[in-house]
Amino acid sequence: MPKFGFTQETAEIVRWLKHEGDVVEQGEPIAEVTTDKVNMEVEAPASGILAGVRYREGEVVPVTQVIAYILQPGEVLPEEAVPSAKEVGEGAAPTEEDLLHVTPVAARLAEAEGVDLSQVRGSGPGGRITRKDVEAYLAARQAPPGKVRAVPAARRLARELGVDLGQVAGSGPRGRIQSEDVHRAHAAQVQAAPAVVAPAVEAAMAQPAAVSEVSGVRTPIAQAITLTGMRKVIAQRMQQSAQNAPHIHLEITVDATAAEALRARANQRLKEGQPKVSLTAVIARACAWALTQHPRLNAWLVSTSQGEQLLIPAQVNLGIAVAVDEGLIVPVVRDAARKNLLQLAGEIGDLVERARANRLKPEDVVEGTFTISNLGMFGIERFTAIINPPQVAILAVGSLRQEVVADTEGQIQVRPVFSLTLCADHRVVDGAVAARFLADLREALEQPEVMVV
Structure with missing residues (x-):
């Protein structure tokens, strides 16, 4: 992560313009990042193949940290970029062939979620397992009984709106439920509910409602945009x-x-x-x-x-x-x-x-x-x-x-x-x-x- 200014300490990766396995030319933009002042593009310092992406979009990275590698044909990732046996999964130490067929980000994600990488089909170059492959596997895998993957804000919102998280499909990483997923589920519940309103409630609804919280909104939300970066x-x-x-x-x-x-x-x-x-x-x-x-x-x-x-x-x-x-x-x-x-x-x-x-x-x-x-x-x-x-x-x-x-x-x-x-x-x-x-x-x-x- 380049240091664009004297006082800059971190930058957030807004989006990757290139993906693992892509051929890049020196000076070609490979990622868009943002600080608290400006959006900028990170350019490839050399020509080669983009590999070993270590951070995902939306993650904040300290300056000077390695965010990815650019390899020449036939070159392998340096030792410090290769995940340890613990990162890949418990058991025997991975072989060199195993390490070359899983990206570091995918390996860390698999270790954190307890995924057996032998069960994941790789979509990267040469069948290499990428982050998206692990996320797709997690989304397809049924969560353990009673366990629902949701961000804290989504859990709070679900309690306020009376939404059963077990009935909500998550759109976030690894199928995690986001706040906007809860809003969509609540909107569907409201539309499906019988249009029978008690007289007292009907009279109250006829008056202008001063809505001060999102939980009081009855209108379906088309999109929830979190204010980030610039x-x-x-x-x-x-x-x-x-x-x-x-x-x-x-x-x-x-x-x-x-x-x-x-x-x-x-x-x-x-x-x-x-x-x-x-x-x-x-x-x-x-x-x-x-x-x-x-x-x-x-x-x-x-x-x-x-x-x-x-x-x-x-x-x-x-x-x-x-x-x-x-x-x-x-x-x-x-x-x-x-x-x-x-x-x-x-x-x-x-x-x-x-x-x-x-x-x-x-x-x-x-x-x-x-x-x-x-x-x-x-x-x-x-x-x-x-x-x-x-x-x-x-x-x-x-x-x-x-x-x-x-x-x-x-x-x-x-x-x-x-x-x-x-x-x-x-x-x-x-x-x-x-x-x-x-x-x-x-x-x-x-x-x-x-x-x-």
Whole structure:
């Protein structure tokens, strides 16, 4: 398990992209893993055959631990990767041939469940027994009388709902019953029950029911998704921000004529291979400049031994919110105020591309001082965002649209405009401070020359 950052201690295996026996090429992604900050892919350090997978999907692995081996044709697993006689099963020590026909994970699983591997049919290369083979055997084998395999949460839920676990088919590893299996069984019971309701109960059901626990839900559950990895971290941080930071929201409309002209001129100067300058890059350039004029919005609010402190960094580290399949991630452009428009466009383009390909490193998503979230590409004209703690402000960018406006002489014109909404932590940012920042930001976008005066 690679160590992707200085402070990283573990990573969770989200899914294996390759399986035991697959031929892999050096640099080819073999697994997707997640830390508490970012999802990443583990690449094959060499070409060969993937073997000896030691951890399953969903397991948390300490960094630097071996998660699998890559063998050359004819090469066997190293001695430390081969399970002992105890791991394979009680009795005579396994022969070399036995060891080569069972993966370490399958051997450990068989030992834990008391499975005689001679009764398991292998589906791996050369008939090798894999974890899935042992799990399939366990699922097919009838559990001992009175013993039901279920996770603790499923047992508690079954007691609350009055579900007989002996009548529930488990969908988890080795046929273990999960909470969602109990929900499905309960839903089936409810649907099969006679539709006869006592008058008092019927009257009570006619009233709106305040359901505070899952056990009170009568609607069948189609899917139960456990929040893990990135989604879990997002949930925790957004809840923390919404509960602890009193948000103040201020909105302005910006005439985009000058910003669009600046973007067009910048794109004309691009060299071959350079990414095009987007409106987000122009806003980022203006925002970085405005933050140098209003440093209290470029800050962190943290708890220390001396109480809460507002820390104002010496540089502007702009976070750019990027939507990915797992949720939202915010890679950071460091020292953005010292970079010109083309540099910002190139760096933002690179970060966005790597974010969507799960190739960000932990250091790419830390120490942001201010965040920009742009939903304009989805046609959203204006919205409010939740501050990304410990930051104290976030800028929400709406879509570029055409509006009828009056110029300084009262003449009616159609101009490109977009809305900006600043969401700030009212504990440390007063309304007047936020308003002055927005005013300077609008001036920088409508009159870009102010940034170089």
